[in-house]
Amino acid sequence: MSIFGRLYDLTWRRVRHLGGVALLGRAVAARLVTPPWDGREIIRQLEAMGVRSTNLAAVIALFTGMVLALQTAYTLAAFGAKLYIGEVVGLSLIRELGPVLTALMVGGRVGSGITAELGSMTVSEQVEAMRSLGADPLRKLVAPRMLALLMGLPLLVVFADIAGIFGGLLISTWELGLTPGFYFSHVLRLLQFGDFLSGIGKSVFFAFAIGLIASYNGLSATGGADGVGKATTDTVVAVAITVLVLDFFLTKLFLAL
Amino acid sequence: MSETRPVVVEVHELRKSFGAHTVLDGVSLEVLRGETVVVLGGSGEGKSVFLKHVNGLLRPDHGSVSVLGCNVSELPEDEMVGLRRRVSYIFQQCALFDSLTVGENVAFPLREHTDLGDSDVARHVAVLLERVGLAGTETLAPSELSGGMRKRVALARGLALDPEVILYDEPTAGLDPLTGLAITALIGEVTRTTGATSLVVTHDIAVAAKLADRVAFLSSGRFTFTGTMAGAARQGGDVGRFVRAGGVYA
Numbered sequence: 001m002s003i004f005g006r007l008y009d010l011t012w013r014r015v016r017h018l019g020g021v022a023l024l025g026r027a028v029a030a031r032l033v034t035p036p037w038d039g040r041e042i043i044r045q046l047e048a049m050g051v052r053s054t055n056l057a058a059v060i061a062l063f064t065g066m067v068l069a070l071q072t073a074y075t076l077a078a079f080g081a082k083l084y085i086g087e088v089v090g091l092s093l094i095r096e097l098g099p100v101l102t103a104l105m106v107g108g109r110v111g112s113g114i115t116a117e118l119g120s121m122t123v124s125e126q127v128e129a130m131r132s133l134g135a136d137p138l139r140k141l142v143a144p145r146m147l148a149l150l151m152g153l154p155l156l157v158v159f160a161d162i163a164g165i166f167g168g169l170l171i172s173t174w175e176l177g178l179t180p181g182f183y184f185s186h187v188l189r190l191l192q193f194g195d196f197l198s199g200i201g202k203s204v205f206f207a208f209a210i211g212l213i214a215s216y217n218g219l220s221a222t223g224g225a226d227g228v229g230k231a232t233t234d235t236v237v238a239v240a241i242t243v244l245v246l247d248f249f250l251t252k253l254f255l256a257l
Numbered sequence: 258m259s260e261t262r263p264v265v266v267e268v269h270e271l272r273k274s275f276g277a278h279t280v281l282d283g284v285s286l287e288v289l290r291g292e293t294v295v296v297l298g299g300s301g302e303g304k305s306v307f308l309k310h311v312n313g314l315l316r317p318d319h320g321s322v323s324v325l326g327c328n329v330s331e332l333p334e335d336e337m338v339g340l341r342r343r344v345s346y347i348f349q350q351c352a353l354f355d356s357l358t359v360g361e362n363v364a365f366p367l368r369e370h371t372d373l374g375d376s377d378v379a380r381h382v383a384v385l386l387e388r389v390g391l392a393g394t395e396t397l398a399p400s401e402l403s404g405g406m407r408k409r410v411a412l413a414r415g416l417a418l419d420p421e422v423i424l425y426d427e428p429t430a431g432l433d434p435l436t437g438l439a440i441t442a443l444i445g446e447v448t449r450t451t452g453a454t455s456l457v458v459t460h461d462i463a464v465a466a467k468l469a470d471r472v473a474f475l476s477s478g479r480f481t482f483t484g485t486m487a488g489a490a491r492q493g494g495d496v497g498r499f500v501r502a503g504g505v506y507a
């Protein structure tokens with residue numbers, strides 16, 4: 001095939017992909033807002049993905065907060081930045097790094113898990129079996145995972161925010177000799193409730209995107225175990241890119257509001 | 258076989274391609290009430306694709322599929338539920354839900370489509386498992402089962418709602434000959450006791466010889482032969498060679 005033919009092919013596949021994701025998004029959204037909801041399954045998923053991600057989210061945020069504090073203090077020392085560590089750590093974590101890092105981590109871990117699970121169900125005909133038994137796989141399989149993500153990710157972000165600010169506190173007091181009271185008063189000085197809302201708001205969009213990409217890749221897996229493996233890798237990459245690109249547009253959007 | 262029996266499955270000029278690859282190139286078939294029709298064909302000829310159209314799991318590019326008077330090829334997915342309660346599909350790989358136990362697998366259609374309470378469901382499940390020779394296996398996980406047991410559980414799940422039509426995709430594939438025979442016998446017994454209309458897809462001549470009222474031979478996207486097994490064995494060409502290769506009609 002000529003290079004143009006290949007390029008056309010690739011582009012067309014991408015476009016069809018996006019179309020498929022969009023259609024799935026609409027179908028899933030319709031099931032999220034209409035009963036019945038399977039409460040037990042949602043809690044099971046929340047437990048499986050949320051609770052077990054907590055430690056990881058906390059460790060990542062803790063060290064990010066510590067690094068932020070260190071970098072601010074040393075690289076911007078000439079501007080007297082040491083006194084503003086609280087503001088820098090608080091604002092950047094809550095507005096940006098908390099939601100984004102948590103989404104990247106959860107997207108990689110939980111998203112790939114969803115793809116692997118749905119993918120192996122797809123290639124072993126379990127999804128078709130469900131349809132054949134008169135049940136709706138989107139309602140039975142995708143909706144509970146999506147709802148668990150939509151509830152779990154924002155909670156994880158709150159958790160990460162707290163851990164990150166605590167990380168900043170550790171460095172400020174141990175390394176830089178500030179008092180905890182001073183640090184906290186600066187964390188809170190510029191921070192507004194809107195900053196917090198914007199961070200949490202972002203995480204809701206991230207959760208939907210992660211769930212959608214992961215489910216789409218799982219449900220469209222073909223072949224055998226290698227097909228599932230490929231779909232899982234695709235999810236990790238696609239989620240990472242989507243979270244970062246989406247973050248840019250959401251940031252612009254929220255700043256304009 | 259009286260010709261006044263109603264047509265339960267009617268496939269007309271069905272065509273299906275995946276990309277440039279044409280799998281079904283205009284196949285037609287009628288199955289009468291209570292009849293067992295076996296679709297024979299080599300690996301990769303499109304037998305599973307054909308059967309999935311009958312259950313509405315795939316949509317035709319051309320042609321029509323109608324089952325129990327419903328036009329499957331045009332029914333939207335959410336309106337197919339009523340029909341699917343009356344039609345069971347036994348999948349090639351069994352397709353047991355591996356996050357559920359054997360008992361929960363068999364209970365799945367009951368919970369989905371009936372208002373039975375827990376104890377009634379449990380009683381039904383026990384009866385169904387006993388019918389397929391697996392009494393008392395409720396708490397096992399699908400991963401703990403042998404291939405033959407998986408088939409039996411899939412069959413029990415498929416029988417839960419007393420289907421009028423049962424679609425079997427390669428019921429003996431991947432089983433040793435003896436287990437294959439036992440499963441074939443079980444299918445024969447199910448057909449006798451339920452009177453269900455059956456469409457069996459297989460490349461196993463022994464299965465066809467035991468179960469078929471009629472066979473249809475799928476080759477290069479078409480049914481090149483439709484008739485009795487004995488008739489197929491007398492044919493020249495691919496059909497005869499395929500059927501005689503099974504050893505039953507040497």
Ligand SMILES: Nc1ncnc2c1ncn2[C@@H]1O[C@H](COP(=O)(O)OP(=O)(O)OP(=O)(O)O)[C@@H](O)[C@H]1O
Nearest residue numbers: 275280298299300301302303304305306307349460
């Ligand atoms: N969803 C699909 N997308 C693309 N190609 C498909 C799809 N399903 C089936 N095919 C192709 O259609 C052809 C027929 O497949 P099918 O599974 O129906 O064969 P079969 O007769 O059931 O074979 P086997 O005996 O191996 O089960 C194969 O070449 C397969 O690659």
Ligand SMILES: [Mg+2]
Nearest residue numbers: 304305349427
């Ligand atoms: Mg097949």
